[in-house]
Amino acid sequence: MMANKITDNKKLQHEILDAVVIRFVGDSGDGMQLTGSQFSDTSAMFGNDVATFPNYPSEIRAPQGSLYGVSGFQVHIGSIEISTPGDDVDLLVAMNPAGLKTNIYSVKPGHTIIVDIDSFTKKNLEKAKYETNPLKDGSLENYRVIEVSMSSLTKAALKDIENLDNKSIIRSKNMFALGIVYWMYDRSPEHTIDFFKKKFASKPHLIESNTKVLNAGYYYAETLELIPNAYSISPAKMKSGTYRIISGNTATAWGFLAAAEKSGLELFLGSYPITPATDILHELVKHKHFGVKAFQAEDEIAGVTSAIGASFAGDLAITTTSGPGLALKGEALGLAMMVELPLVVVNVQRGGPSTGLPTKTEQSDLMQAMYGRNGESPVIVLAASTPSNCFNYAYQAAKLALEHMTPVILLTDGYIANGSEPWKIKRVAEMPEIKNNKVTKVTENWHPYDRNEETLARNWAVPGTFGLEHRIGGLEKDRITGDVSHVPENHEFMTNIRAEKIERVQNYIPGLTTEFADSGDLLVVGWGGTYGSLHSAVKQLNSEGYNKIGYAHFNYINPLPKNTEDVLSKFKKIVVCELNNGQFVNILRMHFNINGLLQYNKVQGLPFGNNELITEFKKLVE
Amino acid sequence: METTVVKKYTFKDFASNQEVRWCPGCDDYVILRSMQKALPEMGVKKEDVVFISGIGCSSRFPYYMDTYGMHSIHGRAPAIASGVKLANPDLSVWVITGDGDSMAIGGNHFIHVLRRNINLNIILFNNEIYGLTKGQFSPTSLVGQKTKSSPYGNTQPPFQPGELAIGARARFFARIGGNTPKEMTQMFIDAETFNGTSLIEVLQNCVIFNDGCFSQYTDKNIREDKQLFVEHGKPMIFGKNRDKGLVLNGLKIEVVTIGENGIMEADILLHNAKEEDPTLHQMLVRLEYPLVTGIIRRFDDVTLEEREDALTKEVKSNSKFTKTDDLFFSGEIYEVK
Ligand SMILES: Cc1ncc(C[n+]2csc(CCOP(=O)(O)OP(=O)(O)O)c2C)c(N)n1
Ligand code: SF4
Ligand SMILES: [Mg+2]
Numbered sequence: 001m002m003a004n005k006i007t008d009n010k011k012l013q014h015e016i017l018d019a020v021v022i023r024f025v026g027d028s029g030d031g032m033q034l035t036g037s038q039f040s041d042t043s044a045m046f047g048n049d050v051a052t053f054p055n056y057p058s059e060i061r062a063p064q065g066s067l068y069g070v071s072g073f074q075v076h077i078g079s080i081e082i083s084t085p086g087d088d089v090d091l092l093v094a095m096n097p098a099g100l101k102t103n104i105y106s107v108k109p110g111h112t113i114i115v116d117i118d119s120f121t122k123k124n125l126e127k128a129k130y131e132t133n134p135l136k137d138g139s140l141e142n143y144r145v146i147e148v149s150m151s152s153l154t155k156a157a158l159k160d161i162e163n164l165d166n167k168s169i170i171r172s173k174n175m176f177a178l179g180i181v182y183w184m185y186d187r188s189p190e191h192t193i194d195f196f197k198k199k200f201a202s203k204p205h206l207i208e209s210n211t212k213v214l215n216a217g218y219y220y221a222e223t224l225e226l227i228p229n230a231y232s233i234s235p236a237k238m239k240s241g242t243y244r245i246i247s248g249n250t251a252t253a254w255g256f257l258a259a260a261e262k263s264g265l266e267l268f269l270g271s272y273p274i275t276p277a278t279d280i281l282h283e284l285v286k287h288k289h290f291g292v293k294a295f296q297a298e299d300e301i302a303g304v305t306s307a308i309g310a311s312f313a314g315d316l317a318i319t320t321t322s323g324p325g326l327a328l329k330g331e332a333l334g335l336a337m338m339v340e341l342p343l344v345v346v347n348v349q350r351g352g353p354s355t356g357l358p359t360k361t362e363q364s365d366l367m368q369a370m371y372g373r374n375g376e377s378p379v380i381v382l383a384a385s386t387p388s389n390c391f392n393y394a395y396q397a398a399k400l401a402l403e404h405m406t407p408v409i410l411l412t413d414g415y416i417a418n419g420s421e422p423w424k425i426k427r428v429a430e431m432p433e434i435k436n437n438k439v440t441k442v443t444e445n446w447h448p449y450d451r452n453e454e455t456l457a458r459n460w461a462v463p464g465t466f467g468l469e470h471r472i473g474g475l476e477k478d479r480i481t482g483d484v485s486h487v488p489e490n491h492e493f494m495t496n497i498r499a500e501k502i503e504r505v506q507n508y509i510p511g512l513t514t515e516f517a518d519s520g521d522l523l524v525v526g527w528g529g530t531y532g533s534l535h536s537a538v539k540q541l542n543s544e545g546y547n548k549i550g551y552a553h554f555n556y557i558n559p560l561p562k563n564t565e566d567v568l569s570k571f572k573k574i575v576v577c578e579l580n581n582g583q584f585v586n587i588l589r590m591h592f593n594i595n596g597l598l599q600y601n602k603v604q605g606l607p608f609g610n611n612e613l614i615t616e617f618k619k620l621v622e
Numbered sequence: 623m624e625t626t627v628v629k630k631y632t633f634k635d636f637a638s639n640q641e642v643r644w645c646p647g648c649d650d651y652v653i654l655r656s657m658q659k660a661l662p663e664m665g666v667k668k669e670d671v672v673f674i675s676g677i678g679c680s681s682r683f684p685y686y687m688d689t690y691g692m693h694s695i696h697g698r699a700p701a702i703a704s705g706v707k708l709a710n711p712d713l714s715v716w717v718i719t720g721d722g723d724s725m726a727i728g729g730n731h732f733i734h735v736l737r738r739n740i741n742l743n744i745i746l747f748n749n750e751i752y753g754l755t756k757g758q759f760s761p762t763s764l765v766g767q768k769t770k771s772s773p774y775g776n777t778q779p780p781f782q783p784g785e786l787a788i789g790a791r792a793r794f795f796a797r798i799g800g801n802t803p804k805e806m807t808q809m810f811i812d813a814e815t816f817n818g819t820s821l822i823e824v825l826q827n828c829v830i831f832n833d834g835c836f837s838q839y840t841d842k843n844i845r846e847d848k849q850l851f852v853e854h855g856k857p858m859i860f861g862k863n864r865d866k867g868l869v870l871n872g873l874k875i876e877v878v879t880i881g882e883n884g885i886m887e888a889d890i891l892l893h894n895a896k897e898e899d900p901t902l903h904q905m906l907v908r909l910e911y912p913l914v915t916g917i918i919r920r921f922d923d924v925t926l927e928e929r930e931d932a933l934t935k936e937v938k939s940n941s942k943f944t945k946t947d948d949l950f951f952s953g954e955i956y957e958v959k
Contacts, residue, residue: 254950295708310709317709471692474677
């Protein structure tokens with residue numbers, strides 16, 4: 001057995017960097033997700049701020065070496081605030097030609113590419129549709145290419161270990177790559193070695209082999225003259241506390257767990273699998289120990305309607321989906337708003353319309369969330385803006401649904417749902433109180449449509465409660481008794497009171513705030529998952545001296561924060577930036593008569609890039 | 623303190639204050655009255671009873687019951703009811719649905735609720751027509767049937783509800799004529815007693831759009847000759863003179879006359895509703911002469927709630943998590959000073 005300790009006898013002078021973007025790419029079977037997440041976890045524990053984004057092929061088992069079988073994982077780490085997984089990369093680690101071919105566009109000129117040259121065989125080059133070998137034809141002249149025989153070095157490192165099949169040997173070459181990157185960025189492999197110990201507790205030979213390969217990569221980099229310098233990224237200034245790395249979908253699921261515990265209700269999820277929302281279902285099915293009832297239904301309609309049933313029966317009921325699924329849920333959502341039961345619908349937006357771009361991100365379901373139902377049927381619409389704050393907004397969605405007796409649609413998107421970042425862990429005790437409108441005893445003159453005078457929420461009398469038997473339904477109801485009513489004035493009254501109930505939510509949500517400037521030449525406006533990109537672009541402009549550009553981000557879409565018009569009116573120009581063709585800007589136009597409401601839109605299934613935003617905003621103030 | 627003794631109710635306790643609005647003469651009245659009479663016999667507390675319906679004439683039913691209820695949207699009642707039952711397994715949950723509601727727009731939920739075997743009861747009001755929308759053909763309308771949407775005769779072959787249901791693995795299937803309230807009342811009680819999804823198809827006459835659709839089987843003066851009302855463990859004998867019966871001839875069911883060709887009562891098939899193999903039940907469901915009514919299939923099986931409950935208990939006992947904090951602070955966490 002070799003000792004696992006790394007000795008830093010040959011410490012180089014490290015070049016200090018603020019932030020770096022690294023992308024690991026390879027075949028689906030190359031273990032790039034694990035490699036990337038190990039690197040980001042290690043960096044986070046070291047104290048860096050981090051943001052990550054995975055990129056899986058949409059085919060389940062794409063042919064080895066093919067262009068569409070490339071799997072990637074991007075990590076952005078910094079000693080400064082990191083708010084996106086980054087655009088262009090400083091280091092690309094390509095395990096095969098296909099990975100290089102599909103990702104070379106993202107590497108900043110002059111920056112580094114590490115390749116496993118053992119995989120640059122004639123066959124693999126053909127599969128990647130390379131006519132000539134890019135490592136030899138001069139096409140990579142603008143980059144610093146480091147060629148490493150990773151496959152053979154991995155094999156050599158493992159030659160003494162018995163019982164190791166060839167497949168396991170080849171599979172561990174990602175750890176060789178990780179070892180190199182650890183050395184380059186002055187990171188200790190210790191965390192990953194601990195990880196092996198836990199993961200392979202029952203397979204000690206795999207602990208040994210993976211550790212060996214990881215160390216071999218590390219030492220190789222240390223002694224290799226091809227790597228001219230190493231970098232170091234100091235810890236970021238982050239609020240003290242206990243952290244973990246969390247993805248948006250996990251944070252969403254956990255927000256509901258917390259809300260259920262806080263409210264003392266049982267959590268019911270009715271859901272049908274759909275990318276990119278399925279991981280919320282995957283997460284919640286694990287938590288039977290908290291009494292979570294996760295029901296995989298026969299379709300999205302049964303997903304939402306089973307949740308409506310559970311809500312009627314007194315559970316905290318939610319349903320999770322993506323755009324096409326929200327379309328199917330429309331009629332049932334109308335029922336939920338009509339019967340005024342608490343319900344949360346999570347829509348993890350993806351590229352639309354129709355099947356669209358299932359694995360890509362977009363913000364084009366906003367109008368569907370706002371209006372995708374028959375009749376006058378307003379509901380609360382919220383949008384989370386970062387992977388970790390999905391926790392807060394899931395919690396808040398549950399709280400508002402329960403306190404105001406209404407469906408709430410929570411919008412997230414593929415970008416923040418799959419992306420991850422540090423989350424300062426919240427204890428349930430720190431979370432705000434959640435009340436509900438349950439009635440448990442029969443009282444004189446009780447009616448199912450008696451309302452709370454302040455919120456206008458109706459009361460929640462659940463089956464099993466003695467003396468409160470009553471009927472609800474999709475037909476219009478008398479304002480007090482809840483009996484079916486076709487009286488014209490009553491219908492108008494009920495329509496208005498349902499709308500006002502939602503409007504009054506304004507009294508219970510925070511006002512809109514601005515960052516960087518609260519008046520001036522340009523207000524950049526965003527909503528939902530674009531926070532990271534927009535915030536960092538405006539921040540950069542500010543540091544360049546553009547101090548009359550402010551930034552306002554909306555998490556509350558319906559109703560809008562009370563002070564919205566005040567905030568907007570303090571700027572000469574407003575540009576509303578969205579990953580759609582202008583849905584939120586039109587909601588603002590509908591509400592406010594503000595001159596100079598401009599829009600900046602992108603519908604490519606991709607997040608905003610930093611450069612495009614900087615260029616656009618500069619243009620608007622010059 | 624809560625009382626566990628169930629109050630003695632009468633049918634009036636289950637009638638709501640709403641005026642019943644079905645057409646005079648509609649069989650829906652019979653079903654309503656039978657239900658109101660059956661509930662006091664079931665030993666359930668009124669506050670534990672929930673009726674969930676879809677949309678249709680039949681689906682107005684919950685408004686007339688003084689229990690908890692939801693008149694929901696077209697076809698979705700089985701899914702809503704599943705949510706109610708999974709949220710609170712102590713409730714007595716009833717689905718009220720029509721032939722269009724359950725087998726056209728709601729076909730998907732209908733087959734899946736049966737497959738899962740959640741302990742709830744479904745009353746299918748089969749009038750072989752869309753009543754509420756004023757007379758279009760439904761998935762149970764016959765080929766050739768003239769309706770508002772098939773003026774020259776329906777060209778779409780129908781479902782046989784029992785066949786579809788048993789194909790979808792229904793554990794309990796019963797059929798009853800809409801004009802036999804006594805038997806219907808008992809059948810509702812039996813459905814409630816059954817642990818699993820029970821489906822009762824009521825042959826419901828719609829006096830307005832499909833009058834007489836079942837009269838060849840249900841008319842008082844002929845029904846004993848045309849209907850075989852099966853009972854578990856009893857020979858399948860029918861007829862005014864109790865002289866007709868069913869035997870198996872190869873893979874077919876045959877009607878024979880007792881006393882003819884040497885056939886004796888002992889030769890007649892005994893009805894075994896509790897048989898797991900649904901082959902014979904399917905044959906009974908498909909039979910046109912006699913039309914088989916009664917509880918055709920009643921096979922005891924584990925319910926979804928029981929499976930879920932057992933699994934939850936097991937997971938809970940093996941889990942190190944009791945509070946969400948335990949989960950949030952587990953695994954890969956780190957401190958920032
Ligand atoms: C989404 C939707 N589509 C169509 C309708 C119109 N609709 C209401 S009831 C009904 C058919 C009902 O037939 P059935 O289920 O047989 O019930 P019956 O009225 O015969 O009792 C239709 C088509 C509706 N209410 N909702
Ligand atoms: S239309 Fe037919 S089913 Fe509907 S209430 Fe009238 S008789 Fe009954
Ligand atoms: Mg009908």
